[in-house]
Amino acid sequence: MNQIELITEAINARSQAYVPYSNFQVGAALLLEDGTVIQGANIENAAYSLANCAERTALFRAYHPGHKPFKAMAIAADTPGPVSPCGACRQVLAELCDPDMPVFLSNTTGKWKKTTVQELLPGFFKAEDMNESRKEI
């Protein structure tokens, strides 16, 4: 599985998006250590703020059966250039993935770039940031 194949998986994952409100399909593809790919797409709701992004759909689908660690993620949408993941997804990536994990950002016509989890969200909020009194509760 190379990066172009993973990006293609993310582009294909868009077909399962549920986007009656934005009509904006996003796809994600998460590569596992054994070469398996877990896809995700955005899933919206009439209560708009409940929309779940493609990235988090893929991460949570993979996390629950215990598929960690994750090797790479590709994200794709119909954007002028490589798609830019939202802040919430950057935070979840930072929590569940290695800081150096490659993330491939793409559009649907093959414009892509490589970044990493730590480049996407430097200084992310982490467990150690919670104070000692919080741990005593």
Ligand SMILES: O=c1ccn([C@H]2C[C@H](O)[C@@H](CO)O2)c(=O)[nH]1
């Ligand atoms: O990186 C992104 C950016 C946006 N969206 C979704 C959320 C919503 O369903 C739609 C418009 O914001 O796109 C994603 O899935 N991933």
Ligand SMILES: [Zn+2]
């Ligand atoms: Zn997001």
